[in-house]
Amino acid sequence: MPQQAFLKGIRAYWKALEQPGEPPELGESRIDAFVDLLQLTADAEQAFRILQLPASPYVGIAVGDESRPWQLHWxxxxxxxxxxxxxxxxxxIFVADTIADPEGRHRVYTIKDGMRGDLEFEDLADVLRWMGARVRYAKGDIGEEELQDVQGSASAVLDDDWEEDTTSALFILEELLDTPLFEAWDAISxxxxxxxxxxxxxxxxxxxxxxxxRLSLWLTRRxxxxxxxxxxxxxxxxxxxAVHRALVDHLIDxxxxxxxGDVPKIIEDAAAGKDPKIAKLAQRWIERHDSWRTAASVPTPDEEQAFEEEPIPFQHTPFTRKLMQALSASLDxxxxQGEIELDPDRKEALLIELVTAASDARxxxxxxxxxxxxxxxxxxVEEIYPSDDKIQERLKEDLGG
Structure with a gap:
């Protein structure tokens, strides 16, 4: 029955857009078929269209560009x-969850001005029925009253247990929007x-x-x-x-x-990029960063003497501490296995050298x-016998990357 309602919704929407013949064969899954339908009919009068998102929203977030909703796109x-x-x-903005709920339904929500909207649907079949009516209303084929009748029967209030936790796409979306990622980039500058x-x-x-x-939300919060x-x-x-790997790479940077304490590569690249607005914002970011770094690094006369007498110790973070432990085990x-020869007394210095190098990675x-x-x-290191490629494979295996 749900599949029949879905196919009926596709045909009704196709007909409302006055497309010729019958709808063609679409994607195998219902969410793929829904996306295919919107892409095929995107040029039709009054058609719904997939919202095109930027390939990467991170540059806009990092430089603090407020002219576009970068964090929403992210x-x-x-x-x-x-x-x-x-x-x-x-x-x-209508958002269809690509992951089905326990009943196999793909829920559809609305976002208006960055906030949860009132119009929601339990499944794709319901939203398709309403979309067909909305198209017909926009073309003048039906009146306001008939549209409201369809909307009343097709829409629903989504407030069950599924919506109360990270099972829900909307819950994830709202929580991501609440994270101060945008503000953090400005603050660190x-x-x-x-x-x-x-x-x-x-x-x-x-x-x-x-x-x-769920993991990406947790990683961002953490x-x-x-x-x-x-x-x-x-x-x-x-x-x-790929989407979630991109987030990890961004957080590493x-x-x-x-x-x-260095200017991040994403900011440097933006400052040298072809988009003049983004480049200008990136340059301002660099100026703010350099200004406070310079002020923070100017020593008093007593501090100058201290710097001359005592080397600055290596400053660990949770990331570098874990990396050093993994590298230590890898070196052992x-x-x-006879792949390298290493004086045990020089192992700690080597580990610090390796972790310092890794800290600059993009x-x-x-x-x-x-x-x-x-x-x-x-x-x-006294001797290394494997090739560079073999060493890199060994490190990748030992570090879980």
Whole structure:
């Protein structure tokens, strides 16, 4: 019955748009078929259209561009929803959950001006029925009263247990929008940090449907609370889809900026980019950052003497501490298997050298390359027998990347 209602909704929407013949064969799953339908009919008069999101919203978030809703676009991607719009409903974004609820239904919500809207649907069949009526109303084929009748029977108030936790796409979306990621980038350019109320609690460890969006929400909350990125021990970046890997890479870049004190690569690239508005905002970010860093680094006369007499100790973060432990075990394994020769008394210095190099990496892939190069070129290592590629493979295996 649900499938029949869905197919009926497709035909009704197709007919309302006055498309020729019958709808063609669409995607195998209902959510894929729904997206295919919207893409096929996008050019029709009064058609609903998929909202095109930027390939990466992180540059806009990092430089503080308020001219576009970058954080909303980011949240839509991470929440794994399909956003779509209608030309006659300005400011309203419909979001279809790509993950079905326990009844196999793909719920549809609305976002208006960044907030949850009143119009919601229990399933794609319901929203298709309403969409067909909305198209006919926009064309003048039916009146307001008939549209409201259809809307009353097709829409629903979604307030069950599914909506109360991270099972719900809307819950994830709203929580992501509430995180101060945008504010954190501005704050760190001034040597500050926003107030964060929650550290995300315990990490999600199940691999049920939607686990990646739940994990990404937890990682974002945790990062903003601790200023460090730490994946749960049984999850590797390679387990994650591209959208969620991009978030991890972004947070790695952010963490290195926080603890390394350097201008992040995402800001440097934006400042040198072709978009003049983004470049200008990035340059302002750099100026703010350099200003407070310069002020913070000017020593008093007594401090100058202290700097001359005492070397600055290596400053650990939770990320570097965990990385050092993993690298230590990896080095021990290489020594045991005869792949490298290393004086035990120089191991700690080598570990600090490796972790320092890794702190400048832009991504996990870049980090592995930097670790390999540093290890091969280090004066603390007496002999290395495998090739650089083999060393990198070994590090990737041992570090879980």
């Amino acid at each position: 949240a839509l991607q991470v929440a794994e929803v399909e956003p779509f719009i209608h030309p006659g409903l300005e400011g309203v 001034r040597g500050q940090w926003p107030l964060v109320e929650s550290d995300g609690g315990d990490p999600p460890v199940d691999r049920e449907d939607g686990w990646q969006r 990062f903003l609370a601790t200023r460090s990125l730490e994946l749960p021990p049984d999850i590797a970046v390679s387990d994650m889809d 952010f963490e290195q900026a926080i603890h390394g 394994r290489m020594v045991e 991504s996990v892939k870049h980090m592995l390359k930097k670790l390999t190069t540093t290890l091969v070129d280090s004066e603390h």
